[in-house]
Amino acid sequence: MNSDADIREQVEAIQRALRRSGREMVLPGTQAMVRGVLVLLGCGASYRLVARPWWQTALVWVAVLVLIIAVEAGLYLRLLAKDPEKFVTGMERQMLKFFALILAAGAILNAALLIHGRDDLVAGVWMILIGTAYVTVGLFSFSDTWVLGLLACAGGAVALFLVPAHSLAILALTLGVGSVGWGLVVKARERRGES
Numbered sequence: 001m002n003s004d005a006d007i008r009e010q011v012e013a014i015q016r017a018l019r020r021s022g023r024e025m026v027l028p029g030t031q032a033m034v035r036g037v038l039v040l041l042g043c044g045a046s047y048r049l050v051a052r053p054w055w056q057t058a059l060v061w062v063a064v065l066v067l068i069i070a071v072e073a074g075l076y077l078r079l080l081a082k083d084p085e086k087f088v089t090g091m092e093r094q095m096l097k098f099f100a101l102i103l104a105a106g107a108i109l110n111a112a113l114l115i116h117g118r119d120d121l122v123a124g125v126w127m128i129l130i131g132t133a134y135v136t137v138g139l140f141s142f143s144d145t146w147v148l149g150l151l152a153c154a155g156g157a158v159a160l161f162l163v164p165a166h167s168l169a170i171l172a173l174t175l176g177v178g179s180v181g182w183g184l185v186v187k188a189r190e191r192r193g194e195s
Contacts, residue, residue: 029186034071036179043172054119102133123167127156
């Protein structure tokens with residue numbers, strides 16, 4: 001019969017294996033840093049467009065989103081070349097569905113906000129949606145991305161009550177600088193061999 005110590009050791013080994021397998025697929029360091037830099041570039045461009053028509057800023061963020069998706073696809077294809085069996089597991093499929101739902105909800109909310117002339121709320125709404133996605137992914141993947149998600153949700157909640165320029169600053173800090181910082185932490189963990 002297994003002792004409590006043996007059972008605990010087996011559970012810890014399973015958790016370490018899950019963390020290692022999820023580490024590469026769920027917001028790895030490079031991916032987080034690239035996302036952060038793209039968000040910072042989008043915030044910089046949007047700040048210059050604050051007094052201009054909303055559609056100009058929308059074009060900037062569509063471009064940022066397309067670039068992020070292209071980077072994601074490139075990173076996943078790179079992982080596929082390394083380990084074809086691990087490319088899209090059941091967990092990743094579920095996460096992709098969830099992110100697609102978040103993107104669809106964000107697009108619908110953005111359209112409604114823009115139609116009603118409330119483009120000042122867009123940054124806050126997106127921070128809350130992306131933050132919610134990060135929290136959910138973190139909870140279901142043994143990843144610490146939930147920390148970045150909570151930061152984004154809190155920033156989004158504050159940004160809803162600020163003028164657009166300040167909302168962009170909070171977006172830049174949470175999902176820009178926060179993602180770059182998170183990526184550096186993940187890279188440092190990988191170098192130390194932590195799971």
